[in-house]
Amino acid sequence: MPDNSGHETTGTAPGTTGTAPGTAPGGVGTASPDEVPVFELGDVSVSYNGNPALAGVTMDIGAKEITAFIGPSGCGKSTLLRSLNRMNDLIPGARVRGELLYKGTDLYGASVDAVQVRKRIGMVFQKPNPFPKSIYDNVAFGPRTVGMKGSMDEIVEKALRGAALWEEVSDRLRESAYSLSGGQQQRLCIARAIAVEPDVILMDEPCSALDPISTVRVEDLMAELKNHYSIVIVTHNMHQAARVADRTAFFSVQVDDTGRRIGQLIEADETGTIFTKPTDKRTEDYISGRVG
Numbered sequence: 001m002p003d004n005s006g007h008e009t010t011g012t013a014p015g016t017t018g019t020a021p022g023t024a025p026g027g028v029g030t031a032s033p034d035e036v037p038v039f040e041l042g043d044v045s046v047s048y049n050g051n052p053a054l055a056g057v058t059m060d061i062g063a064k065e066i067t068a069f070i071g072p073s074g075c076g077k078s079t080l081l082r083s084l085n086r087m088n089d090l091i092p093g094a095r096v097r098g099e100l101l102y103k104g105t106d107l108y109g110a111s112v113d114a115v116q117v118r119k120r121i122g123m124v125f126q127k128p129n130p131f132p133k134s135i136y137d138n139v140a141f142g143p144r145t146v147g148m149k150g151s152m153d154e155i156v157e158k159a160l161r162g163a164a165l166w167e168e169v170s171d172r173l174r175e176s177a178y179s180l181s182g183g184q185q186q187r188l189c190i191a192r193a194i195a196v197e198p199d200v201i202l203m204d205e206p207c208s209a210l211d212p213i214s215t216v217r218v219e220d221l222m223a224e225l226k227n228h229y230s231i232v233i234v235t236h237n238m239h240q241a242a243r244v245a246d247r248t249a250f251f252s253v254q255v256d257d258t259g260r261r262i263g264q265l266i267e268a269d270e271t272g273t274i275f276t277k278p279t280d281k282r283t284e285d286y287i288s289g290r291v292g
C-alpha cells in the first residue's frame with residue numbers, strides 16, 4: 001500500500017468546508033457497505049510530538065459487524081480508534097501516517113472535512129458524557145447542528161428507541177440528562193451518536209464505568225445496532241470482546257532498538273479464532289492471562 005506523506009495535525013478546529021468521505025461521485029466509496037470493508041488500514045502509524053505510539057497497522061475492518069480492539073494498556077487501542085474519525089486532529093502534536101481508507105476514500109484526503117467525518121463516524125466514550133441539558137435536547141443537539149430535516153420529535157424518539165432507552169424516558173424527556181443512571185446516560189450517549197444517522201459507531205471502553213446489569217444492556221444494544229451500523233469497540237474486558245465482537249484485533253507493545261515502546265497490531269481474525277487458536281504466541285499468552 002502506498003504511504004501517504006503524513007497528516008500533521010495542529011489542534012486547531014477543523015474546517016467546515018469540504019466533503020464527507022465515501023460520497024465521492026464516480027463510484028468511489030459508494031459500494032454497499034456490506035460488500036466492502038468499512039475501513040482499510042495500510043501501514044498506519046500514529047505519533048504524539050514525534051514519539052511513535054503505534055506503528056505499521058495494516059488491517060481491514062468489516063461493515064455491519066463488531067470489531068474489538070484488545071491488548072495491554074498503552075498499546076495504542078484508543079489512539080487507533082481516534083484515528084478512525086479524525087479525533088486525533090484535535091490533539092496538538094498528533095500525527096497520523098499511512099493509508100486510512102473509509103469506504104474506499106482517503107479519510108485524510110485534502111478535500112475531506114473532519115466535521116463531516118465525525119458526523120458519519122460517531123463516537124461513544126468511556127465515561128457517559130451527556131450535555132447539561134434535557135434528555136430531549138441531548139439527542140436533538142446533533143440533528144439540529146447538522147440541520148437534519150423532518151420532525152425533531154420523531155428523530156429523537158427514533159434515536160432513543162434505537163438505543164433501547166425510549167421506554168424508560170418517554171415520560172421524562174424534559175428532565176435533565178443528569179437525572180439518569182450511569183447506564184441510562186451511556187445509552188443516551190449512544191442515542192445521541194445514532195441520532196445523526198452515522199455509518200459507524202466507535203466505542204472507547206463504553207462499559208468500563210457501568211455496573212454488570214447496565215453492561216449487559218449495552219452489550220445487547222450493540223448486538224442490535226450492528227444490523228444497522230459498523231461498530232468498533234476498544235475494551236479491556238476480554239470476556240466482553242468474546243461475547244460481542246465478530247472480529248477481534250490484538251495489539252501489543254514492542255520495545256524498539258532505542259528502547260521506545262511502540263504499539264503494534266499482532267493479529268486480527270474472527271473472534272473465535274483469536275480466542276481459541278491464535279496464530280501468534282503473544283496473543284495466546286495475553287488471552288490466557290500469562291502476560292498483560
Ligand SMILES: Nc1ncnc2c1ncn2[C@@H]1O[C@H](COP(=O)(O)OP(=O)(O)OP(=O)(O)O)[C@@H](O)[C@H]1O
Pocket residue numbers: 048053071072073074075076077078079080091236263
Ligand atoms: N494525547 C496524548 N499525548 C501524548 N501521548 C499520548 C496521548 N494519548 C496517548 N498517548 C500515548 O500513546 C500511547 C498509546 O496510548 P493509548 O491511550 O492509545 O493506549 P491504549 O492501548 O488505549 O491504553 P489504555 O488501554 O490504557 O487506555 C501511550 O504511550 C500514551 O502515553
